[in-house]
Amino acid sequence: MFDSVKSLVLNYSYEPLQFCSAKRAIIMIFNARAESIESDGYVVRSPTITFKLPAVIRVLTMVKRSKPRDISFSKKNILRRDNFTCQYCGGTDNSLTVDHVLPKSRGGKSNWINVVVACKSCNLKKGNRTPSEKGMRLLSKPSKPSSFWPFFIIPKGPSSHLKIWGKYLPVSIISK
Ligand SMILES: [Zn+2]
Incomplete structure:
Protein backbone atom coordinates (compact mmCIF):
# COMPACT_ATOMS: atom_id res chain seq x y z
CA MET A 1 0.00 0.00 0.00
CA PHE A 2 2.87 2.30 0.86
CA ASP A 3 4.18 2.11 -2.68
CA SER A 4 0.94 2.33 -4.56
CA VAL A 5 -0.73 5.16 -2.67
CA LYS A 6 -0.23 8.64 -4.05
CA SER A 7 -0.04 12.03 -2.45
CA LEU A 8 -1.18 15.25 -4.01
CA VAL A 9 1.59 17.83 -4.15
CA LEU A 10 0.59 21.46 -3.75
CA ASN A 11 2.72 24.41 -4.65
CA TYR A 12 3.77 26.86 -1.96
CA SER A 13 0.73 28.88 -3.07
CA TYR A 14 -1.55 25.83 -2.49
CA GLU A 15 -2.09 25.36 -6.22
CA PRO A 16 -2.08 21.68 -7.19
CA LEU A 17 1.12 20.65 -8.98
CA GLN A 18 1.07 16.89 -9.47
CA PHE A 19 0.75 13.56 -7.75
CA CYS A 20 3.69 11.65 -6.38
CA SER A 21 4.04 8.41 -4.49
CA ALA A 22 3.36 8.63 -0.78
CA LYS A 23 6.88 7.34 -0.27
CA ARG A 24 8.33 10.27 -2.14
CA ALA A 25 6.04 12.64 -0.26
CA ILE A 26 7.37 11.34 3.04
CA ILE A 27 10.96 11.71 1.86
CA MET A 28 10.23 15.31 0.88
CA ILE A 29 8.78 15.99 4.34
CA PHE A 30 11.80 14.42 6.02
CA ASN A 31 14.12 16.53 3.92
CA ALA A 32 12.17 19.64 4.90
CA ARG A 33 11.24 20.27 1.29
CA ALA A 34 7.53 19.88 1.96
CA GLU A 35 5.03 19.84 4.78
CA SER A 36 2.12 17.53 5.32
CA ILE A 37 -1.15 19.35 4.81
CA GLU A 38 -3.67 16.56 5.22
CA SER A 39 -3.64 12.96 6.11
CA ASP A 40 -6.55 10.70 6.71
CA GLY A 41 -5.43 8.31 9.35
CA TYR A 42 -3.34 5.82 7.41
CA VAL A 43 -0.25 5.14 9.41
CA VAL A 44 3.09 3.82 8.20
CA ARG A 45 5.32 2.04 10.65
CA SER A 46 8.97 1.21 10.37
CA PRO A 47 10.94 -0.41 13.16
CA THR A 48 11.95 2.96 14.51
CA ILE A 49 9.31 5.40 13.46
CA THR A 50 5.57 5.78 12.93
CA PHE A 51 4.04 8.47 10.82
CA LYS A 52 0.84 9.38 9.14
CA LEU A 53 0.67 8.84 5.42
CA PRO A 54 0.20 12.27 3.85
CA ALA A 55 -2.71 12.60 1.41
CA VAL A 56 -1.69 16.15 0.56
CA ILE A 57 1.67 17.86 0.94
CA ARG A 58 2.80 21.38 0.16
CA VAL A 59 6.25 22.26 -1.09
CA LEU A 60 8.05 24.88 0.96
CA THR A 61 9.40 26.87 -1.95
CA MET A 62 7.47 28.22 -4.87
CA VAL A 63 7.66 26.02 -7.97
CA LYS A 64 7.40 28.02 -11.15
CA ARG A 65 5.15 26.49 -13.76
CA SER A 66 3.74 27.72 -16.99
CA LYS A 67 0.12 28.68 -16.72
CA PRO A 68 -2.36 26.60 -18.70
CA ARG A 69 -3.30 29.69 -20.68
CA ASP A 70 0.25 29.91 -21.99
CA ILE A 71 -0.10 26.82 -24.17
CA GLY A 127 -5.75 19.40 -51.25
CA ASN A 128 -6.52 23.02 -51.88
CA ARG A 129 -10.20 22.78 -50.92
CA THR A 130 -12.31 23.37 -47.88
CA PRO A 131 -13.86 20.33 -46.19
CA SER A 132 -17.33 21.15 -47.49
CA GLU A 133 -16.07 21.52 -51.06
CA LYS A 134 -14.69 18.00 -50.81
CA GLY A 135 -17.62 16.56 -48.89
CA MET A 136 -15.41 15.97 -45.86
CA ARG A 137 -16.46 16.60 -42.30
CA LEU A 138 -14.48 17.49 -39.24
CA LEU A 139 -14.93 15.16 -36.29
CA SER A 140 -14.94 18.10 -33.94
CA LYS A 141 -14.91 21.83 -34.20
CA PRO A 142 -11.36 23.05 -33.64
CA SER A 143 -10.89 25.48 -30.79
CA LYS A 144 -8.18 26.75 -28.55
CA PRO A 145 -7.74 24.31 -25.69
CA SER A 146 -8.63 25.91 -22.39
CA SER A 147 -5.94 23.97 -20.60
CA PHE A 148 -3.83 20.89 -20.59
CA TRP A 149 -3.51 19.26 -17.20
CA PRO A 150 -1.31 16.35 -18.09
CA PHE A 151 -0.49 15.72 -14.45
CA PHE A 152 -4.01 15.47 -13.29
CA ILE A 153 -4.97 12.03 -14.13
CA ILE A 154 -6.33 11.29 -10.71
CA PRO A 155 -4.72 8.14 -9.41
CA LYS A 156 -6.71 5.39 -7.82
CA GLY A 157 -6.68 5.72 -4.09
CA PRO A 158 -8.64 5.15 -0.96
CA SER A 159 -11.94 7.03 -1.17
CA SER A 160 -10.88 9.09 1.81
CA HIS A 161 -7.93 10.32 -0.26
CA LEU A 162 -10.15 11.13 -3.24
CA LYS A 163 -12.38 13.20 -1.02
CA ILE A 164 -9.48 15.18 0.38
CA TRP A 165 -7.90 15.71 -3.06
CA GLY A 166 -11.20 17.08 -4.32
CA LYS A 167 -10.77 20.09 -2.08
CA TYR A 168 -7.60 21.14 -3.88
CA LEU A 169 -8.26 20.25 -7.51
CA PRO A 170 -10.21 22.27 -10.08
CA VAL A 171 -13.83 21.15 -10.43
CA SER A 172 -13.33 20.44 -14.14
CA ILE A 173 -10.90 17.69 -13.25
CA ILE A 174 -12.88 16.11 -10.46
CA SER A 175 -15.97 15.75 -12.60
CA LYS A 176 -14.15 13.85 -15.34
ZN1 LIG B 1 -7.56 10.82 -42.31
Missing part, protein backbone atom coordinates in the same frame (compact mmCIF):
# COMPACT_ATOMS: atom_id res chain seq x y z
CA SER A 72 1.76 27.65 -27.33
CA PHE A 73 0.37 27.11 -30.77
CA SER A 74 2.51 24.34 -32.23
CA LYS A 75 2.17 21.17 -34.22
CA LYS A 76 2.86 19.15 -31.10
CA ASN A 77 0.09 20.86 -29.17
CA ILE A 78 -2.35 20.51 -32.08
CA LEU A 79 -1.61 16.79 -32.03
CA ARG A 80 -2.24 16.67 -28.30
CA ARG A 81 -5.46 18.66 -28.57
CA ASP A 82 -6.78 16.36 -31.30
CA ASN A 83 -5.64 13.29 -29.42
CA PHE A 84 -3.28 12.21 -32.24
CA THR A 85 -6.31 11.48 -34.41
CA CYS A 86 -7.02 12.55 -37.98
CA GLN A 87 -9.97 14.95 -37.68
CA TYR A 88 -11.40 13.80 -41.02
CA CYS A 89 -11.28 10.00 -40.92
CA GLY A 90 -10.44 9.25 -37.28
CA GLY A 91 -7.23 7.52 -38.33
CA THR A 92 -4.33 7.30 -35.93
CA ASP A 93 -1.57 5.98 -38.17
CA ASN A 94 1.89 7.45 -38.09
CA SER A 95 1.43 9.64 -41.13
CA LEU A 96 -0.30 12.32 -39.08
CA THR A 97 0.34 15.88 -40.03
CA VAL A 98 -1.55 19.13 -39.61
CA ASP A 99 -4.05 20.53 -42.08
CA HIS A 100 -5.29 24.06 -42.63
CA VAL A 101 -9.10 23.79 -42.78
CA LEU A 102 -9.26 26.86 -45.00
CA PRO A 103 -6.09 26.33 -47.04
CA LYS A 104 -3.22 28.69 -46.49
CA SER A 105 -3.15 29.57 -50.18
CA ARG A 106 -6.69 30.89 -49.78
CA GLY A 107 -5.93 33.03 -46.78
CA GLY A 108 -6.36 30.40 -44.08
CA LYS A 109 -4.62 31.35 -40.89
CA SER A 110 -2.29 29.24 -38.78
CA ASN A 111 -4.21 29.28 -35.55
CA TRP A 112 -6.10 27.04 -33.16
CA ILE A 113 -9.39 27.29 -35.04
CA ASN A 114 -8.05 26.70 -38.55
CA VAL A 115 -5.51 23.94 -38.02
CA VAL A 116 -6.38 20.33 -37.28
CA VAL A 117 -4.66 16.96 -37.29
CA ALA A 118 -5.00 15.06 -40.55
CA CYS A 119 -3.51 11.87 -41.89
CA LYS A 120 -1.50 12.08 -45.07
CA SER A 121 -4.22 10.59 -47.26
CA CYS A 122 -6.94 12.95 -45.99
CA ASN A 123 -4.51 15.83 -46.32
CA LEU A 124 -3.80 14.87 -49.95
CA LYS A 125 -7.43 14.20 -50.73
CA LYS A 126 -8.48 17.56 -49.40
Whole structure:
Protein backbone atom coordinates (compact mmCIF):
# COMPACT_ATOMS: atom_id res chain seq x y z
CA MET A 1 0.00 0.00 0.00
CA PHE A 2 2.87 2.30 0.86
CA ASP A 3 4.18 2.11 -2.68
CA SER A 4 0.94 2.33 -4.56
CA VAL A 5 -0.73 5.16 -2.67
CA LYS A 6 -0.23 8.64 -4.05
CA SER A 7 -0.04 12.03 -2.45
CA LEU A 8 -1.18 15.25 -4.01
CA VAL A 9 1.59 17.83 -4.15
CA LEU A 10 0.59 21.46 -3.75
CA ASN A 11 2.72 24.41 -4.65
CA TYR A 12 3.77 26.86 -1.96
CA SER A 13 0.73 28.88 -3.07
CA TYR A 14 -1.55 25.83 -2.49
CA GLU A 15 -2.09 25.36 -6.22
CA PRO A 16 -2.08 21.68 -7.19
CA LEU A 17 1.12 20.65 -8.98
CA GLN A 18 1.07 16.89 -9.47
CA PHE A 19 0.75 13.56 -7.75
CA CYS A 20 3.69 11.65 -6.38
CA SER A 21 4.04 8.41 -4.49
CA ALA A 22 3.36 8.63 -0.78
CA LYS A 23 6.88 7.34 -0.27
CA ARG A 24 8.33 10.27 -2.14
CA ALA A 25 6.04 12.64 -0.26
CA ILE A 26 7.37 11.34 3.04
CA ILE A 27 10.96 11.71 1.86
CA MET A 28 10.23 15.31 0.88
CA ILE A 29 8.78 15.99 4.34
CA PHE A 30 11.80 14.42 6.02
CA ASN A 31 14.12 16.53 3.92
CA ALA A 32 12.17 19.64 4.90
CA ARG A 33 11.24 20.27 1.29
CA ALA A 34 7.53 19.88 1.96
CA GLU A 35 5.03 19.84 4.78
CA SER A 36 2.12 17.53 5.32
CA ILE A 37 -1.15 19.35 4.81
CA GLU A 38 -3.67 16.56 5.22
CA SER A 39 -3.64 12.96 6.11
CA ASP A 40 -6.55 10.70 6.71
CA GLY A 41 -5.43 8.31 9.35
CA TYR A 42 -3.34 5.82 7.41
CA VAL A 43 -0.25 5.14 9.41
CA VAL A 44 3.09 3.82 8.20
CA ARG A 45 5.32 2.04 10.65
CA SER A 46 8.97 1.21 10.37
CA PRO A 47 10.94 -0.41 13.16
CA THR A 48 11.95 2.96 14.51
CA ILE A 49 9.31 5.40 13.46
CA THR A 50 5.57 5.78 12.93
CA PHE A 51 4.04 8.47 10.82
CA LYS A 52 0.84 9.38 9.14
CA LEU A 53 0.67 8.84 5.42
CA PRO A 54 0.20 12.27 3.85
CA ALA A 55 -2.71 12.60 1.41
CA VAL A 56 -1.69 16.15 0.56
CA ILE A 57 1.67 17.86 0.94
CA ARG A 58 2.80 21.38 0.16
CA VAL A 59 6.25 22.26 -1.09
CA LEU A 60 8.05 24.88 0.96
CA THR A 61 9.40 26.87 -1.95
CA MET A 62 7.47 28.22 -4.87
CA VAL A 63 7.66 26.02 -7.97
CA LYS A 64 7.40 28.02 -11.15
CA ARG A 65 5.15 26.49 -13.76
CA SER A 66 3.74 27.72 -16.99
CA LYS A 67 0.12 28.68 -16.72
CA PRO A 68 -2.36 26.60 -18.70
CA ARG A 69 -3.30 29.69 -20.68
CA ASP A 70 0.25 29.91 -21.99
CA ILE A 71 -0.10 26.82 -24.17
CA SER A 72 1.76 27.65 -27.33
CA PHE A 73 0.37 27.11 -30.77
CA SER A 74 2.51 24.34 -32.23
CA LYS A 75 2.17 21.17 -34.22
CA LYS A 76 2.86 19.15 -31.10
CA ASN A 77 0.09 20.86 -29.17
CA ILE A 78 -2.35 20.51 -32.08
CA LEU A 79 -1.61 16.79 -32.03
CA ARG A 80 -2.24 16.67 -28.30
CA ARG A 81 -5.46 18.66 -28.57
CA ASP A 82 -6.78 16.36 -31.30
CA ASN A 83 -5.64 13.29 -29.42
CA PHE A 84 -3.28 12.21 -32.24
CA THR A 85 -6.31 11.48 -34.41
CA CYS A 86 -7.02 12.55 -37.98
CA GLN A 87 -9.97 14.95 -37.68
CA TYR A 88 -11.40 13.80 -41.02
CA CYS A 89 -11.28 10.00 -40.92
CA GLY A 90 -10.44 9.25 -37.28
CA GLY A 91 -7.23 7.52 -38.33
CA THR A 92 -4.33 7.30 -35.93
CA ASP A 93 -1.57 5.98 -38.17
CA ASN A 94 1.89 7.45 -38.09
CA SER A 95 1.43 9.64 -41.13
CA LEU A 96 -0.30 12.32 -39.08
CA THR A 97 0.34 15.88 -40.03
CA VAL A 98 -1.55 19.13 -39.61
CA ASP A 99 -4.05 20.53 -42.08
CA HIS A 100 -5.29 24.06 -42.63
CA VAL A 101 -9.10 23.79 -42.78
CA LEU A 102 -9.26 26.86 -45.00
CA PRO A 103 -6.09 26.33 -47.04
CA LYS A 104 -3.22 28.69 -46.49
CA SER A 105 -3.15 29.57 -50.18
CA ARG A 106 -6.69 30.89 -49.78
CA GLY A 107 -5.93 33.03 -46.78
CA GLY A 108 -6.36 30.40 -44.08
CA LYS A 109 -4.62 31.35 -40.89
CA SER A 110 -2.29 29.24 -38.78
CA ASN A 111 -4.21 29.28 -35.55
CA TRP A 112 -6.10 27.04 -33.16
CA ILE A 113 -9.39 27.29 -35.04
CA ASN A 114 -8.05 26.70 -38.55
CA VAL A 115 -5.51 23.94 -38.02
CA VAL A 116 -6.38 20.33 -37.28
CA VAL A 117 -4.66 16.96 -37.29
CA ALA A 118 -5.00 15.06 -40.55
CA CYS A 119 -3.51 11.87 -41.89
CA LYS A 120 -1.50 12.08 -45.07
CA SER A 121 -4.22 10.59 -47.26
CA CYS A 122 -6.94 12.95 -45.99
CA ASN A 123 -4.51 15.83 -46.32
CA LEU A 124 -3.80 14.87 -49.95
CA LYS A 125 -7.43 14.20 -50.73
CA LYS A 126 -8.48 17.56 -49.40
CA GLY A 127 -5.75 19.40 -51.25
CA ASN A 128 -6.52 23.02 -51.88
CA ARG A 129 -10.20 22.78 -50.92
CA THR A 130 -12.31 23.37 -47.88
CA PRO A 131 -13.86 20.33 -46.19
CA SER A 132 -17.33 21.15 -47.49
CA GLU A 133 -16.07 21.52 -51.06
CA LYS A 134 -14.69 18.00 -50.81
CA GLY A 135 -17.62 16.56 -48.89
CA MET A 136 -15.41 15.97 -45.86
CA ARG A 137 -16.46 16.60 -42.30
CA LEU A 138 -14.48 17.49 -39.24
CA LEU A 139 -14.93 15.16 -36.29
CA SER A 140 -14.94 18.10 -33.94
CA LYS A 141 -14.91 21.83 -34.20
CA PRO A 142 -11.36 23.05 -33.64
CA SER A 143 -10.89 25.48 -30.79
CA LYS A 144 -8.18 26.75 -28.55
CA PRO A 145 -7.74 24.31 -25.69
CA SER A 146 -8.63 25.91 -22.39
CA SER A 147 -5.94 23.97 -20.60
CA PHE A 148 -3.83 20.89 -20.59
CA TRP A 149 -3.51 19.26 -17.20
CA PRO A 150 -1.31 16.35 -18.09
CA PHE A 151 -0.49 15.72 -14.45
CA PHE A 152 -4.01 15.47 -13.29
CA ILE A 153 -4.97 12.03 -14.13
CA ILE A 154 -6.33 11.29 -10.71
CA PRO A 155 -4.72 8.14 -9.41
CA LYS A 156 -6.71 5.39 -7.82
CA GLY A 157 -6.68 5.72 -4.09
CA PRO A 158 -8.64 5.15 -0.96
CA SER A 159 -11.94 7.03 -1.17
CA SER A 160 -10.88 9.09 1.81
CA HIS A 161 -7.93 10.32 -0.26
CA LEU A 162 -10.15 11.13 -3.24
CA LYS A 163 -12.38 13.20 -1.02
CA ILE A 164 -9.48 15.18 0.38
CA TRP A 165 -7.90 15.71 -3.06
CA GLY A 166 -11.20 17.08 -4.32
CA LYS A 167 -10.77 20.09 -2.08
CA TYR A 168 -7.60 21.14 -3.88
CA LEU A 169 -8.26 20.25 -7.51
CA PRO A 170 -10.21 22.27 -10.08
CA VAL A 171 -13.83 21.15 -10.43
CA SER A 172 -13.33 20.44 -14.14
CA ILE A 173 -10.90 17.69 -13.25
CA ILE A 174 -12.88 16.11 -10.46
CA SER A 175 -15.97 15.75 -12.60
CA LYS A 176 -14.15 13.85 -15.34
ZN1 LIG B 1 -7.56 10.82 -42.31
